[in-house]
Amino acid sequence: MEASVQSAYEEELKRLEETFTEIDRQLAVLKDIPPYTGQDHTEQVLDSIRETRRRNLAVAQSEPYFGRLDFQENGHDQAAPLYIGKVGVEKDPSLELMVIDWRAPVASLFYSFTGGTDAVSYDSPDGLVEGLVYLKRNLVIRKQILQRVVDTFDRSGDTMAVTDEFLLYRLGENKDNKLRDIVSTIQSEQDAIIRAVKNTALIIQGVAGSGKTTVALHRLAFLLYQYRDQVKAERMIIFAPNRMFLDYISGVLPELGVGHIQQTTFTDWALELLEHEVKLADQAERLRFWFQTGTGRPAMDDTAPGRWKGSIRFKSWLDQVLDHYEATAVPHADFIPWEGAKLKAAAIRQWYDVENKHEPLMKRRERVLARMKRWMEMELEKVWEVHLKKEYKKKASAKLRDYTKHWTAYTPFTFYKELFRTDGPPAFLPQELHADLPVELLAATQAYLKKKTVQPEDFAALLYIRIRFFGIHGDLTFDHTVIDEAQDFSPFQVAVLHQHTRNQSFTILGDLSQGIHAYQGIREWTEFTDLFDGGTTAYYQLNRSYRSTMEIIYFANEVLKNGLEQPTALAVPVFRSADPVQVKQIEEAELIPALQKEIARLQSGETTTIALLTRTEARSEQLHKRLSAAGLQVNLIAAGGQHYQGGISLVPAFMAKGLEFDAVILLDVTEEQYTATPQDAKLLYVGCTRALHDLQLWYSGSPSPLLAGIQGDFVAWSS
Numbered sequence: 001m002e003a004s005v006q007s008a009y010e011e012e013l014k015r016l017e018e019t020f021t022e023i024d025r026q027l028a029v030l031k032d033i034p035p036y037t038g039q040d041h042t043e044q045v046l047d048s049i050r051e052t053r054r055r056n057l058a059v060a061q062s063e064p065y066f067g068r069l070d071f072q073e074n075g076h077d078q079a080a081p082l083y084i085g086k087v088g089v090e091k092d093p094s095l096e097l098m099v100i101d102w103r104a105p106v107a108s109l110f111y112s113f114t115g116g117t118d119a120v121s122y123d124s125p126d127g128l129v130e131g132l133v134y135l136k137r138n139l140v141i142r143k144q145i146l147q148r149v150v151d152t153f154d155r156s157g158d159t160m161a162v163t164d165e166f167l168l169y170r171l172g173e174n175k176d177n178k179l180r181d182i183v184s185t186i187q188s189e190q191d192a193i194i195r196a197v198k199n200t201a202l203i204i205q206g207v208a209g210s211g212k213t214t215v216a217l218h219r220l221a222f223l224l225y226q227y228r229d230q231v232k233a234e235r236m237i238i239f240a241p242n243r244m245f246l247d248y249i250s251g252v253l254p255e256l257g258v259g260h261i262q263q264t265t266f267t268d269w270a271l272e273l274l275e276h277e278v279k280l281a282d283q284a285e286r287l288r289f290w291f292q293t294g295t296g297r298p299a300m301d302d303t304a305p306g307r308w309k310g311s312i313r314f315k316s317w318l319d320q321v322l323d324h325y326e327a328t329a330v331p332h333a334d335f336i337p338w339e340g341a342k343l344k345a346a347a348i349r350q351w352y353d354v355e356n357k358h359e360p361l362m363k364r365r366e367r368v369l370a371r372m373k374r375w376m377e378m379e380l381e382k383v384w385e386v387h388l389k390k391e392y393k394k395k396a397s398a399k400l401r402d403y404t405k406h407w408t409a410y411t412p413f414t415f416y417k418e419l420f421r422t423d424g425p426p427a428f429l430p431q432e433l434h435a436d437l438p439v440e441l442l443a444a445t446q447a448y449l450k451k452k453t454v455q456p457e458d459f460a461a462l463l464y465i466r467i468r469f470f471g472i473h474g475d476l477t478f479d480h481t482v483i484d485e486a487q488d489f490s491p492f493q494v495a496v497l498h499q500h501t502r503n504q505s506f507t508i509l510g511d512l513s514q515g516i517h518a519y520q521g522i523r524e525w526t527e528f529t530d531l532f533d534g535g536t537t538a539y540y541q542l543n544r545s546y547r548s549t550m551e552i553i554y555f556a557n558e559v560l561k562n563g564l565e566q567p568t569a570l571a572v573p574v575f576r577s578a579d580p581v582q583v584k585q586i587e588e589a590e591l592i593p594a595l596q597k598e599i600a601r602l603q604s605g606e607t608t609t610i611a612l613l614t615r616t617e618a619r620s621e622q623l624h625k626r627l628s629a630a631g632l633q634v635n636l637i638a639a640g641g642q643h644y645q646g647g648i649s650l651v652p653a654f655m656a657k658g659l660e661f662d663a664v665i666l667l668d669v670t671e672e673q674y675t676a677t678p679q680d681a682k683l684l685y686v687g688c689t690r691a692l693h694d695l696q697l698w699y700s701g702s703p704s705p706l707l708a709g710i711q712g713d714f715v716a717w718s719s
């Protein structure tokens with residue numbers, strides 16, 4: 001070991017021992033205080049503070065920090081070392097900071113500092129703090145052992161720019177079946193997003209592997225720390241594309257010490273809000289339809305049901321319908337419960353239009369009917385004759401029942417179903433509005449609504465109707481909403497979430513180049529920015545890709561260029577090199593033995609997770625049978641799957657979105673399966689960018705035109 005490295009190591013070892021001693025001492029003190037079980041509020045608060053400290057110290061006890069920054073604040077005569085960890089640790093009783101929480105303002109310097117001798121600054125609660133950085137050091141501590149000390153910047157030495165050595169070391173590691181936290185290596189462009197102010201709708205376009213999902217999760221941890229008086233974990237929500245993806249990301253928040261954040265899919269959330277009155281139609285069938293190969297492929301333009309029903313045009317149409325319903329819902333007649341008693345229609349309207357105007361529609365109905373009942377009871381009290389009173393009461397109840405029947409109590413579903421009637425519009429829907437619905441859409445929608453099933457594209461409208469009917473109760477408003485894979489969301493869905501989210505506090509992230517669900521998703525991010533008030537959105541672009549090697553990224557970019565007229569952004573890899581991407585001709589008869597051989601080769605090395613990506617689900621199922629018969633243990637991932645287990649997975653490429661694997665073999669990359677269309681290019685791009693270290697594309701017959709002309713030292717063709 002070089003002398004300077006040796007002395008740095010010893011210095012850190014000493015400091016680490018001091019830290020452990022202090023942590024152990026504090027834990028021992030806390031252990032001696034029994035948990036408080038009484039009713040005194042102050043004692044309860046103190047006990048909960050002790051519990052948080054206990055938990056934090058337990059985290060710090062094994063890996064107290066991962067970084068050190070020596071910072072000399074202006075006006076101070078020397079630099080002080082700041083140790084940065086997952087949780088803050090203070091000395092007791094002096095409260096001197098031994099370890100700084102990575103989310104604290106001063107810790108932002110550790111992430112935003114990219115080298116150089118210029119002064120740097122960070123925002124503190126007391127204003128801007130300026131100063132100089134002398135040292136930036138990464139430390140790997142595992143289970144109390146100091147494993148690595150890497151200086152990425154040293155003002156007094158040769159390292160004047162922050163080097164990526166430590167990042168590369170982390171990226172080179174193999175992955176298991178869960179996404180991990182990145183607190184020790186957050187990059188400055190990611191840090192800017194994580195620490196962006198709360199009341200803004202952030203829209204992040206990030207290339208595959210740029211850390212979007214990871215960054216969004218770290219942002220939640222940051223918001224909970226920075227705005228602890230304003231936000232609650234239970235009031236934050238993450239929308240992800242499917243349950244398997246949720247399982248895959250489920251480790252990150254606990255690693256960051258964050259619990260209780262709601263994590264769901266838009267579909268599950270919507271079904272819950274609609275109280276499970278409807279069921280979701282068979283999604284495997286829907287995916288088969290949209291991802292089919294061959295000549296019968298459906299058009300993914302604005303007439304696709306998902307694009308149509310997800311549009312703001314449909315939302316405006318629904319506004320008109322609901323306004324019309326609001327204006328006409330109350331029966332027009334006077335209410336005459338018995339001869340001689342009359343409640344004028346105008347009075348009822350007054351209760352509806354004026355007194356309860358601010359209530360949601362179904363609540364207004366309830367209130368007006370309750371008021372009518374009270375009026376009836378008061379009128380009855382004026383009747384003295386007992387038998388007459390009895391007779392009137394009976395009559396009046398029947399009349400009120402009748403009146404109530406004419407004022408239908410719709411649920412969002414029963415109302416929505418009326419809109420799609422094929423035998424003419426319901427009374428509340430003017431003919432000219434009904435005529436705006438495309439005939440084919442009307443018939444197809446009515447057919448499945450009859451079975452009380454819906455498609456994902458119906459949820460935005462259903463929830464929108466729900467809001468007008470019942471309003472949004474407190475526990476359904478969110479302090480912050482994250483939408484992952486947002487390119488597959490529709491503007492209407494985001495508009496609904498906007499109504500459920502306070503202060504436009506959103507993190508919306510995705511990649512247009514991975515927009516493989518083009519039959520429902522957006523084309524441009526402006527489709528979302530237009531939904532928010534001007535000045536309250538911020539757009540970020542992440543172009544550096546951290547997941548894959550340079551070879552894989554160069555290759556994937558070529559695929560995009562071959563299939564899209566104008567790719568949104570091409571990924572820039574970090575400087576991490578491995579084997580070239582392999583494109584191999586393997587005929588069907590040799591496929592199974594070739595796969596067995598290749599998997600064995602990969603597994604004899606460091607590879608832990610391997611994905612075999614197919615173009616369709618049917619092909620995955622077929623290969624699963626064949627590989628199992630050949631004695632290979634392979635996990636089949638199908639639509640609706642709940643868990644990602646790691647190991648070897650067989651997955652249709654469209655299901656692999658969001659996931660990553662050490663090695664990926666894309667199968668059937670032929671001219672029939674992957675045509676020169678934007679849709680197939682995006683699909684192939686998604687497939688390629690799932691690989692961290694090793695990517696192969698296999699074909700039989702002729703290769704896909706999306707591979708045409710891809711040459712260079714990042715690719716090796718063989719047959």
Ligand SMILES: Nc1ncnc2c1ncn2[C@@H]1O[C@H](COP(=O)(O)OP(=O)(O)OP(=O)(O)O)[C@@H](O)[C@H]1O
Binds near residue numbers: 170208211
């Ligand atoms: N700063 C970083 N330090 C270390 N690893 C990182 C960093 N940023 C991202 N990564 C790693 O890169 C990989 C991709 O991250 P993530 O899945 O969050 O990206 P993404 O943009 O959501 O990808 P995709 O759109 O392709 O699903 C993960 O393995 C993540 O741990």
